[in-house]
Amino acid sequence: MGGELVEKLNFFITKNKFSDSEWLKRGLNPSDDNLCNTMNSIFNDCAKSLIIEVQKEFNPKVIKSILKNYLLKFDKKIYDTEEREFICDYFEELSKIVNVKFNNELNSWLYGSLLNELIKFTSLFKSSEKVIETLSQQCTKCKTELNTIILEKQDDIPDSCYNIIKCKSCGEFNLIEKGPKVKNFRYENYELIEELNKEDFSREQAEIRLKQIQYFRK
Template sequence: MKTPENANEKFAEFIAKKKFVEENFYPGIADEKMRPIFTEKINEIATDFKTVAKSEKPTDKKYQEKIGIGLSRFAKIYLELDTEDRERVCTYIEELMDIVELESSNGQLNKFMYGFDPNELIKEK
């Protein structure tokens, strides 16, 4: 896997932007006092991705591991996240995936969002 040349710049832009604000169909964070906590957790995932991108041999698996670690950071506050906030977390991670051209979270975003991976149900049939 090759890291795009402008990835560092895009990570910096991503980390700098204000998160969990009203945009498109997202109404903004449900509980305003949680914004800095959620933002910090998302930015940690971006920093983890940046570390993988700078490494000798970035791989899909390494990025997917960082997604898993990042999502696990939300475990203690998972109940603070309403549906829209969980969707927003997933959207931010998808933005990071786009920066490094990672095509799959390996079902992790679905598990985070819905508690299971719908693709697993398809495989069972």
Template sequence: MSHRILELEKLKSIENFSSEKWKIRGLNPSEKNLCGLLEKSFNNLLTDLISASNSKNTDKEFENIYEDHFKKIKSNKLDTEEKEFVIDYFDKIAKILEVDSLTRKLNFWTYGTETYDHENAEKIASEKVLAEERERHEILSIDCQKCNTKLETFILERNDDIPSFEFDIIKCIKCSELNLLDKGAGIKKYRFLNYELIEELPKEEFDLVKALNRLYQLKTKAAGNRL
């Protein structure tokens, strides 16, 4: 029996979409019916591939079997985590088959590119997380005075007893322009995006005019350092 068949048989013997497998990925198990359908789909794929291996089919025939089963998965009924789980198993099978065209096709189906771009995949994942954060939290936003990039502050927790006690001088991460930010009162925890915190100006010492003067001083100093 070939190494390929042994690996396919081994994969088939595992309950790939069990509750335990979901938990290993840090996810809650999907609906039982869905898990059953996915398990059945993969078992059918593995059965067909094992049969093809015994018949010593060509790489093109393996590719056709693989592609046919991939297209039968109704991806529109899967959420993001479920899709990633399914893709991981298809990728595992592609590696067992050692058919280069399958890896290229899987990358194209998944990422819209024929070669896996880790940086792009990370970017997509980050954008997904950011979109979810935007839905969960209140956001304070100002435009950078130089490049108009949105300088955003995510309000993670509020407490009405906390006063507005400081101005922040912040630096846009896109163009390095310094901006003045007044977050206002009631903010207990926050996180920011697209800017760096440069200096905090206590309102006991700085009114708006003094804060703007300090901003001007820092801008002048930064401009001098660039000369």
């Protein structure tokens, strides 16, 4: 367990978390280079502290304390809304790696404690997302559960494609299939890289394409 966590945290450190391409994925213009370097450095230090802790023992209270201490290193007054949301997304990613609930702390930092309490209160009255089915497949490298959350089905939708995806925990590329009838869904723990139409690709050809991506995008 500890070895897998360390591997995921090391991968997190190696990522260029605030590169121009990462900003563009969010539909945003990149922030100032110095600011991005500072944010990247804080996150790397946080991940290194988490590695030290998980190598000693796994104490959720200590892990959460480390996350909170590094969150407070970000003075939210100097960041705009998009930057603050970006920061929270990466803390959420770290919290999922170490399997610690950190949403309340993130909401308090992002919105303030009073608004966070209001969010928690009003969420009790909101209807929860209706999940019909969860398709799970382990990452071939780090064994993270790569989940496809099925929200809506429709009988006349065919099983039309293979999906090449990228694990958010370790960066490994994997091949998955959603199957037929899937109309509405969302990803969990991965991002979509390519869709391969089954009219053009057999399973064997899809696996060859996966190997090409694994080799050329290392």
